[in-house]
């Protein structure tokens with residue numbers, strides 16, 4: 433009789449897989465225009481005070497606070513970008529400056545009054561209201577960031593806010609971790625590439641496309657390395673050539689069938705198995721380990737299983753290897769809209785749709801793990817505890833967003 437798999441507890445499997453993963457140390461300098469999604473390799477320090485000079489937040493008049501309520505003569509007009517003599521302090525008694533938004537504020541004034549709040553404005557004079565606040569509308573040098581402050585930490589993923597700050601600092605290059613290399617493979621004699629002809633008994637290789645595109649959605653580049661044949665000798669030779677990759681991800685061929693050679697082929701290439709079999713539905717046969725420095729992730733062949741497991745399991749691991757300090761999936765708290773059953777005794781990964789704070793399970797949780805359409809119909813996953821056998825209507829649940837999908841239903845964004 434075939435040996436039974438030992439199914440590891442889900443939480444232990446996550447811990448083991450994270451323990452196996454070592455963050456890359458290889459870095460490169462890239463332009464900020466190319467930097468979205470990359471991981472910062474060194475703390476970034478402020479090199480230019482923000483703002484770098486005292487400036488006006490409004491078009492109006494720059495005054496001494498004690499001149500509130502007075503009629504003042506306009507000494508000069510200061511524009512954004514003016515420098516030198518044009519911004520030098522030159523006020524005499526009962527004078528003010530006319531000033532534009534973003535212009536440097538001379539040091540002999542302390543308050544800006546917006547033009548529409550002033551009275552009797554002429555070319556030469558203005559009456560300042562009496563109820564002004566000292567320091568109003570004056571943006572002080574360094575009030576947002578001071579030179580030497582750490583702006584970003586090593587291990588942050590770069591988004592548009594990082595790029596904004598970097599550009600505001602005059603920094604056009606940034607040191608990031610080099611992208612880790614990932615090999616994606618399929619297995620199985622029944623697999624034909626989508627550009628080949630598949631007979632009725634054969635199926636198209638959707639897993640490789642699925643996995644590579646999901647990795648892309650998460651900012652990883654993966655190389656497609658083909659289909660491993662269903663025989664041990666060929667599988668072994670195939671895998672031998674992949675040892676330079678940081679990560680190898682396969683799908684299929686790791687269960688109990690007579691054609692499931694993938695595990696053995698890795699073992700014969702020196703794989704140290706961390707686990708083979710996790711108490712999860714779907715995805716029970718999942719296997720992980722290390723082959724020299726290469727992390728090996730073997731996903732089951734069913735497309736839906738491969739897709740939800742790469743998301744739940746592999747993305748945090750890959751984040752860690754890529755040097756990202758923020759590795760976990762963000763969750764949203766939602767109200768469950770439809771009662772459904774789950775398999776007690778295992779952690780269940782359930783597909784559904786998150787819309788406007790509500791979660792609705794896909795097809796009443798009655799889809800098979802070979803079904804691909806259920807993935808398409810869903811935008812989130814819900815993970816149950818081993819003890820859970822049903823989720824009730826109105827129950828509050830944690831949901832992980834999946835598939836990068838927006839929603840057609842107009843969302844309530846106001847609080």
Ligand SMILES: Nc1nc2c(c(=O)[nH]1)N[C@H]1C(S)=C(S)[C@@H](COP(=O)(O)OP(=O)(O)OC[C@H]3O[C@@H](n4cnc5c(N)ncnc54)[C@H](O)[C@@H]3O)O[C@H]1N2
Pocket residue numbers: 618619620622623635636637638639640683684685686687688689692714715716717731732733734735737801802
């Ligand atoms: N006796 C047992 N049989 C099975 C068990 C078990 O515990 N005992 N586990 C079942 C579970 S759960 C799963 S999941 C599958 C996974 O098996 P494998 O990882 O060995 O995957 P395959 O048998 O190679 O393929 C399964 C299924 O997926 C299709 N497939 C595979 N690769 C692709 C691809 N690249 N693109 C599209 N579809 C693919 C394949 O044709 C099969 O239909 O094992 C159960 N059996």
Ligand code: MOO
Pocket residue numbers: 712713714715716717732734737801802
């Ligand atoms: O992992 Mo399998 O997909 O549970 O059927």
